[in-house]
Amino acid sequence: MAGSGAFAQKEHGGAGDLAKAAQNPIADMISLPFQSNLNFAVGPHSKPQNILNIQPVIPLHLDQDWNLITRWIMPVISQPPLTITGDREAGLGDFNPSFFFSPRQPTHGVIWGIGPTFVLPTGTDKTLTQGKYSIGPSFVAVIDKGPWLFGVLINNVWSFAGKSKRPDVNQMLVQPFVNYNFAGGWYLTSSPIITANWQESGRERWTVPVGGGFGRVFKIDEQPVNMQLSAYYNVVKPTDGANWQLRAELTFLFPE
Known part of the structure; x- marks a missing residue:
C-alpha cells in the first residue's frame, strides 16, 4: 500500500524486492489479492467456514511528500449454521474500505x-x-531490515448507525507480520489476525492465533504474482469459534 518513492523503486527491482513489496500492506504498488x-x-x-477476501490495493500520489493508500476488502462467505436448526448460507459479507495517509519517505x-x-x-x-x-482509526508500521520485513496493522471500529435490533459493534483487529526473505522470491511468513470483541467478556472476547507458512513471488508469463500458504491454530477463541485456519493467497502485482 504506501512506502517511499525511493523505497518503491528498490522494491520493484527483482524477485526479492518485489516479494517485500507484496508483504508490505502499504507498499506504493497496485495489487489485487485473493485471500481464502x-x-x-x-x-x-x-x-467449516470459508471467507474469500477480495482486497484490491490502490495507491494515490497526493504530492511529492504524501501517498493515500486505499484498500478495499469485500468478503465472499460460505457460512455454516450458527444455530442448531440453522442452514448454511453463502453470499457477500460486510464491505471494509480503509484509507492510509503515508509519507513517501520513511520516518x-x-x-x-x-x-x-x-x-x-x-x-x-x-x-x-x-x-x-462502523468507523474507526487504522494504523500500520513497517520496518525493512536486510532479509526481514516486519510490522503491525491495528484498527478499532465502533458502530454509529444501522439496525437497532442488532448488537452494537466495538471491535479491535491487531495483525503483526514477520517475513524472512530468501533468494528467488521465496519467503517464510507469519501474519496472525488477533481480534477482540469488546462487547463480550472473558474468553468470548478474544481470538488469538499462532502459526505461519511460506510463499513465493514469481511470474506467470509476464504477470508478477505472489502465492502464499499458511496455517494458524487459535490458542484462544470464542465458544463457537474456529480451532484452525488454513489461509491461501494469490496476489496479482502491478509494479510501476
Missing part, C-alpha cells in the same frame, strides 16, 4: 500510514452481516 481463509469447526455443528527507518477504516453492512444474509455502519 478456511476456518475449521465453526458453530454448534463444528462445520527514522519506519514506513507508516494512518487513516480511517469503515465497515458497511452489505452482507446478503443476516448471518453474513453485523447490520451496522
Whole structure:
C-alpha cells in the first residue's frame, strides 16, 4: 500500500524486492489479492467456514511528500449454521474500505500510514452481516531490515448507525507480520489476525492465533504474482469459534 518513492523503486527491482513489496500492506504498488481463509469447526455443528477476501490495493500520489493508500476488502462467505436448526448460507459479507495517509519517505527507518477504516453492512444474509455502519482509526508500521520485513496493522471500529435490533459493534483487529526473505522470491511468513470483541467478556472476547507458512513471488508469463500458504491454530477463541485456519493467497502485482 504506501512506502517511499525511493523505497518503491528498490522494491520493484527483482524477485526479492518485489516479494517485500507484496508483504508490505502499504507498499506504493497496485495489487489485487485473493485471500481464502478456511476456518475449521465453526458453530454448534463444528462445520467449516470459508471467507474469500477480495482486497484490491490502490495507491494515490497526493504530492511529492504524501501517498493515500486505499484498500478495499469485500468478503465472499460460505457460512455454516450458527444455530442448531440453522442452514448454511453463502453470499457477500460486510464491505471494509480503509484509507492510509503515508509519507513517501520513511520516518527514522519506519514506513507508516494512518487513516480511517469503515465497515458497511452489505452482507446478503443476516448471518453474513453485523447490520451496522462502523468507523474507526487504522494504523500500520513497517520496518525493512536486510532479509526481514516486519510490522503491525491495528484498527478499532465502533458502530454509529444501522439496525437497532442488532448488537452494537466495538471491535479491535491487531495483525503483526514477520517475513524472512530468501533468494528467488521465496519467503517464510507469519501474519496472525488477533481480534477482540469488546462487547463480550472473558474468553468470548478474544481470538488469538499462532502459526505461519511460506510463499513465493514469481511470474506467470509476464504477470508478477505472489502465492502464499499458511496455517494458524487459535490458542484462544470464542465458544463457537474456529480451532484452525488454513489461509491461501494469490496476489496479482502491478509494479510501476
